[in-house]
Amino acid sequence: MQQISSFSEHQPGSLYLVPTPIGNLDDMTFRAIKTLKEVDLIAAEDTRHTQQLLNHFEIPTRQISFHEHNTEQRVPELIAKLKAGLSIAQCSDAGMPSISDPGKELVAAAVKAGLPVIPLPGANAGLTALIASGLVPQPFYFFGFLERKHQQQVTALEKLKNREETMIFYEAPHRLKKTLATMAEVFGDQRRIVLARELTKRYEEFTRGTLAEVLAWYDQHQARGEFVILVAGNDQPADATPATSQLSLTEQVDQAILTGLSTNAAIKLVAKQNHVKRQELYKQYHQL
Incomplete structure (x- = not known):
């Protein structure tokens, strides 16, 4: 010790x-x-x-x-x-x-x-945005920056979509719309979010609404400044364990593909969830 x-x-x-x-x-x-x-x-x-x-x-x-x-x-x-x-x-x-x-x-x-x-204590963008967001401040889940590629974002967000805590992400302005669209794809476009930009600066701004509403707003406006994205927790989380446990591995892969994952990403996810080798599941799924 x-x-x-x-x-x-x-x-x-x-x-x-x-x-x-x-x-x-x-x-x-x-x-x-x-x-x-x-x-x-x-x-x-x-x-x-x-x-x-x-x-x-x-x-x-x-x-x-x-x-x-x-x-x-x-x-x-x-x-x-x-x-x-x-x-x-x-x-x-x-x-x-x-x-x-x-x-x-x-x-x-x-x-x-x-x-x-x-x-030393001091400034933090995520917590500064959280306390003014209007969303439930605790517990919260801090993620930070998502990966840039669409499929990597989908995979990460799929693991988060049933979390009940408010989630905190960071994003650059030129990637904001793409990231919001991916969030809507995975979380559903009615999930509540808050965008905080230019925190503590002259043009500090909060945009609040559903993912659909915020995406529509940003279709008509240019994103400027660094963003904190706060996503409301899932107040009706799905208990995936009972449902998936009754499905075969190949059926679980098909179900994961329906969420937007590629076949290879779905195989990788299901293999990890079931503690089996990805190569073996790949052969099983493709009947090799």
């Missing part, structure tokens, strides 16, 4: 996880500013973006890049610096480190090495 007391005003050899504003710079906390000034190094997702923040708050601390494309190289390097006694603040471009942003690999490595990991 590992137990490390991590809080102090300033602790050498510690990894500080520092949230940054999701739009409005006034949401930067006093503690976050103080921490960024006192640490030896800032590991930033985009050093150019973070430099604007540092300039605004007159923070002179040196930066090093740490993003999804250099994680393998940077983690050992940063852990070595922490072990040498340097204090490091890790931050992403906006919001909480590790939440749909870089950070989790560095945190895991620091914990494994027995180094103090000190989280």
Whole structure:
């Protein structure tokens, strides 16, 4: 059992996880500013973006890049610096480190090495949208970004369609309509959703309605800014276990195909659900 007391005003050899504003710079906390000034190094997702923040708050601390494309190289390097006694603040471009942003690999490595990991509270787009959505705020299920390909989205959403919690997704503006259409395909177009865009910024906006209503609205309007999609939980979840347990494996594949999955995706899903080898089910389904 590992137990490390991590809080102090300033602790050498510690990894500080520092949230940054999701739009409005006034949401930067006093503690976050103080921490960024006192640490030896800032590991930033985009050093150019973070430099604007540092300039605004007159923070002179040196930066090093740490993003999804250099994680393998940077983690050992940063852990070595922490072990040498340097204090490091890790931050992403906006919001909480590790939440749909870089950070989790560095945190895991620091914990494994027995180094103090000190989280600071701060801005988070998902929770900010949730409390103003009008949907049931708890329990909730945070997903983040869906995969980009249609079939991958369908597969992920099929696993979520019977969840009773409010679900939170992130999406870029140029993919919004496609993602909403896929949600309507899987969840049904009468499922209630809320779109929150440009949170904490000048043009902050909430769009509320069914998937059908919101899709119709966005057919006539251009999507701008980053979006949080909040989907109401299923208040009448189907208990799939009794129904599918009475079906043969091939019948379960046929049923999955009816939901919009390709044959191969349906075979993969049914094989996983029934703990059988995909190749064997493939042969059985195609009578090979």
